[in-house]
Amino acid sequence: MNALTLPDIAAQASRQALPLDWVGMCGIALPVLLDGQRLAAIADAGVSLDDGTARGIHMSRLYLALEMLEQQPLTPALLRNVLQRFLDTHEDLSKDAYLRIHTNLLLKRPALVSPLEGWKSYPVSIEARLENQMFHVELKIDVTYSSTCPCSAALARQLIQQQFLQDFAHTPLQHEAVLTWLGSANGIVATPHSQRSSAQLNVQLQGDDLAIVDLINAAEAALGTAVQTAVKRADEQAFALANGQNLMFCEDAARRLNLALKRSDAVKAFHLKVIHAESLHAHDAVAESRWTRDCA
Template sequence: MSSHTSNVPSLPDITTEKNTQLGGKIDQVGMAGIAIPLSIKSSNDQLLASQVTVDVTVSLDDADAKGIHMSRLYNLLQMHLSNQTLTTDTLKPLMRALIESQAGLSSEAILTLHADLVLLRPALISKASGYQSYKMAITAHQQKAHLNLTLAISVPYSSTCPCSASLSRKALADAFTQKFKDKSIDAETVSAWLASKEGSIATAHAQRSFADVTLTLRDPELPDYTDIIDLIENTLGTPLQTAVKREDEQAFAKRNAENLMFVEDAVRRLHNAFSTYYQATYFHVKVEHQESLHAHDAIAQSSGTVIQR
């Protein structure tokens, strides 16, 4: 058997050439939307996500270079993340390798992991339960030897307008007066009327709403995702439900009545909740109420430095 030597010619690599067009440094250049099988787990080892999409960029510091070594970034993502579990120990060597792979062209790298966290959520009263999805993004920013991590989570909830609730109560009071004026009535009669269709005079308008919370993480260490989602939902009081029975739906209606809120109310609640949150050093909160009365939405934002206790 004779050996065979490949005669495939070497292929040109124009990225190694000097830039003959307009030169200049570039803050960030790279790729977006790369699919990677990567496990994200809760603090008690519950699987929350099994796939992410990744955006990765590095700085181009050499003004005369044509561009970065793009394929090296892609290969490093596959090497460090594919079929792994996300931890700080996973991220730190990857972020250093992204910069080192550019052979002196870059001093900065940014990596953002996008995922839908899926949590099993119980119903309010019954034994029913179902899975709720929460959009999440973790951004790692490496500058030379310094690494910063930020977490962004979007949590859906229900919001009922206090003004609409007040007007509904007034309409009911007016109808009650009209119905029973000059009549001697007992509690049983009033209860039966309120429970009938005739007693449904007006209802307050409610809408699906979203709380988008971004945290600059401490240390940096990856956070307890479930703890953050629980904090947001408990602070607002009206998280969206999954599987429900009638008693759960009634309990949800009661919660909305107990937690009437404008966007100003919602964002202030969250500002207060995260102003002392132990896993972060800085927070930004945005709430959006997707109006059912208007064709436009209502929004509010607030941010601040976390007070350490």
């Protein structure tokens, strides 16, 4: 049997000589090593096609370069090496290289009071690019928390005061009677609305640390009301207290996160967005904040 040469269409000249900004593959399944875990991830890998006369890039070379991610923990240095491999295997074709990895980081979280714990899943996207020989890496992390409306809390308190005036109008105040009243339904005649909320942190990193767990921890500490995993009544009561002590408009949440992210040495710049999926309205309350470290 004759050995046939396989046709190589990518090596042909393009009929329309035109460079392209991004060419590659989206939705590649692969495992990555993050925070000591092997996680299922989806990658988008691409390069610029600067040689407008070339018909195509070499998809398989990008795909094979991703193998590096299976063996070593994910770091900015590793991402840079992968991007460099993209460019080395596309000499004369490409100047810029791009890699986006999306995964769900699992963190074990303790209960607030009881000796229990459970897993939380954090959607994380890591975007790395090597453009004009400059390396950039960005993180997108979603953190879910609870927010109780401070205005609604004040309005509810006022109704509780009115109920108190009504119920004790003609009664001399007695400690025991007030205590019983406080424990009754009349003692909390109105409740403030609260909502499951999410913070989308879009962070430009500096240094050689992805700092994902540190950033999540810093964000949750700043908010004070991260959603819980295993919950007994004692934990639920502690959560109610945490919410009462951290009443938040979306503006408050955005400001807290702004201050927390600025304190991290790993952060060069950020754009954050908080979304309070209101239970008062059918629409969301949203706040955004941006910041860039002054390097002067």
